[in-house]
Amino acid sequence: MAATALIARTRDWAFGPILRGLLTGLVGFSLGAGFTAGVRALAGADAIAFGPVIFGGYWFGLAGWLLGVGVWRTWAREWLGMPVDWTMRNGWQRYFDFTTDHKVIGVQYLVTFLGMFFLAGLLAMLMRIEHLTGGQVLFSPSQYNYVMSLHGITMIFVAVAAVIGGFGNYAVPIMIGAADMAYPRLNALSYWLAAPVPVLLLATFFAGGFDAGWTSYPPLAVENRDGQILFNLAFITLGLSSIAGSINFIVTVTKLRARGLSFGRLPIFVWGVFAMSLLGFFFTQYVAAAMMMTLLDRLFGMVFFDAAGGGDPLLYQHIFWFYSHPAVYIMGIPGLALALEVITHFSRKPLFAYRWVVGGILAITALSAVVWAHHMFTAGLSDIELFFFVTTTELISIPTGLIFLGALGTIWGGRLWLRTPMLFALAVIFNFLIGGLTGIFLADVFTDIHLQDTFFVVAHFHYTIVGAGIFGLFAGIYYWFPKITGRSYSEFWAKLHFWWMFLGFNMTFLPMFWLGLNGMNRRVASYPSDLEALNVVASLGGFFLGAGFLVFLANIVVSWVRGPAASANPWRARTLEWHTSSPPPVENFESEPEVVGHPYDYGTPGAVHAMLAGAEEEGG
C-alpha cells in the first residue's frame, strides 16, 4: 500500500465520525428503501411492505454508515487517488473514531460487548423473576419468549466476540511482537461493522420482537413477528465482522510474528485465537447462508424451508449447526486458552505438555466440522447418521481431555500465586469440568432423547460458555487491566467480585441440572409448581450473581480513573506484552523484539523468552 499522507484533522468534534456515519447511513437507508419500494411498485407488488423495504434499505444503510464513519476518509479516497484526510487522535476521542490501532480496537470491542453482556444479564434477571413461580408473574408466554430470545442471541454475540474481538485484538499482536494487525483498516472496519448489531437487536422491540430463540428455526422464524428480520440481519452483520476479523488474525499470526517466534513457541492464548479464527473465517459463512435463506423464504417467496412448497425445515438445522457447533468452540476455546495462559504464569511453571495442548486445540478445530448433527438427535436422523455423530462427538472428549490435563499438570506442584486472574482461571477449569462431564449425557442419543430441550441443556451450555468463556473473559480483564490502563485495580474488591460471581454462578446454574432431569422444559414461561423450590434457588442465585457485577464495575471504573500506576510487568510474566510499557506505545515496542526461547520456561535459570533490540535481558 502506498504511504499515506496524514493530515491532522484539527477541528473535528469528538463524535464527528459517528454522526457523519449516522447521517450517511440514513441517506443510504433512504436510497435503498426507496429503490426497493420503487422496484416493488413496478413489479405490481405492495410497495411499502415492511420486510423487503427494511431489507433493501439495510444494506445500503450499512454501506453508508461504514463510508461515513471512516472508510471514505481512510480508505476509499486512497483507492481513488485522492489525498487521505486522516490522522489518529490521542485522547479518549480515539475510542469514538475509525482508529486502526489494534489496542484501541480491542478496548472498543471489550467495552461494547461488556455493555451488551450487562444488558443481556438484565434480561436474564427478568426471566428469573418470571420463573419465581410456576404461573405467570411478569410476562405472557410470547413476551417471555421475546426476552429469552433477546437474552440468548445477545449473550451468544458476547461470547463469540468479547474475548477474540477484545483480547484477541488487544493482546495477540503484542504477544507475537508485531506493531499492529496485518490489515489495520480492515480491523477498524470489523469493529464498526459490529457496532450496528446491538442497535439492530434493540430495534427488534419496535418491530414486534421475535420469539424463535437464538437458533431461530423455521418454520417459526419465517412466520413470526417482524423483529425476526432484524435478528437475521444482525446475525449476518456480526458474521461478516467476524469473517473479516478471522482472516485478519490468521494472516497476522502467520506473517507478522517477531523474529525467532516459531509456531512451537507461540503463547497458548495466541494458539487459541489462531485456531478459532481458522473456524471463524470459513464456517461463519454457513450461518450467514442459513439466515439469508430464512429471509429469502420470508421476504421473497422462496421455499427453502417450506414443507408445503417442497422445501425442508431440516435443511436449516443442518446448515445452521454446521456453523453453530464450531461456534461453540469459538465461544469457549479463547477463554480456555486465556485461562491456560494465566495458570501458567501464576503457577510459575512451564505449561504442562504444551505440544499436546496445542494438538488438542487443533484436533478440536478439525473435529468440530463433523459433529454438528448432535444438535439434531431428536429431529429424525437415520440410525447410521446417529451412530456417526455420536461417535465423532464422543471423540472430541479426547482432545478436550488433553487441554484439561495440560491445565491440571501445570497446577500440580506449582507455586500458585492466587491473585484474581488466577482465581478466575482456576474457576474456568472447575466450571469446564462440570460442563464437560454433563455434556457426555447430551452427546449420547439414549440420554439426550430424555434431556433434549430441558433445563439440563441450559445448565450444560451455561457451564461451558459462561463457565469457560465468560470466566475466561474476566480472567483476561484482571490479567491485562494493568497493561491496558497503566493502573492497578484493587485486589480486595476484585477478589470479592470473584467469589461473588463464582458462588452466584454455581447457585444459579447447578439447580438447573436437577430441573432438567425432572422434566422442566426450556423456553417456556410457566412450569409445574412442584419445580418451584429449585427455581427459586436458581432465581435468587441469579439476582445475587447479577448484583455482584456492581462490585466489578465500581472497582474497574475507580481504578481506571485513579488507581495507582502499574509497572510494565506487575505479574513478572514472560510473554512479550510484558516487555513493553503499560500501556504500550503506539506500535507497541520502542525497538524490535526478538524471541529466543519458549514463553513458559519458568524455573529454568537464565531462560529468556524475548529481547528487545538494544535493551538488556528482559523478563526472567
Add this chain to the structure above:
Amino acid sequence: MAAITHTGHDSRAINSMGLWLFIASEFALFSAFIFARYYLTGRDQPEELNIGLGYAITVVLLSSSVCAYLAEQAIARGDRRRFLRFTLAAIVLGTLFLVGVGLEWREAAHSFPPPDLYGTVFFSLTGLHASHMVTGLLALLFIWVQGRRGRFDAEAHWGVTGVVRYWHFVDLVWLIVFPTLYLV
C-alpha cells in the same frame, strides 16, 4: 503515527494470503447454497431451462476470464495499452454474461412461478453468483479507470492481480453452479 504496513514484511504476500482466505470463505458460502440444491431437489432435471443459452453464457464468461488473464500478463510486462484493452474486453464479456443471466431469469420466471422449489434453488444460486459478478465487474472497472490514469506498472500491480484472481474465482464458481443447475 500508525504505519499502515510494517517495515520488513512483504505486503504483497500479506495481501495475497488474505485474498486466498477470502476466496476460501466465499467458497463456503456458495457451497451452502449448492448443498441446498442437492439436498432439496436431488437429481431433478427440469426441462424448462434453456440449456443452449446456458452453454453460450458459460463460453462468454470463460472468454472474459481469459481476457482478464491476458490483461494481468500485459501489465506484468509493463504493456499498458494491451492491459487496458483486455481489461475492457473482460468487462464487456462479463456484462454480456449478466445480460444472458437476465434473459434466463425472464424465462425462468415463467417456468418456475413462485413459490416453486426449483425456482428457489435456481434464483438463489444464480442470484448469489450474479451479485459476485457485479462486485467483480465494479472491481474490473475500477482497475481499468485507474490504469487509464497511469496507475499500475510492471513492478506494482497487486491491485490488478487481486481483482483478476477474484474474477477467476467467480468464473470457477460458475463452472460448478452451471452443471449443478443445468446438467445434473
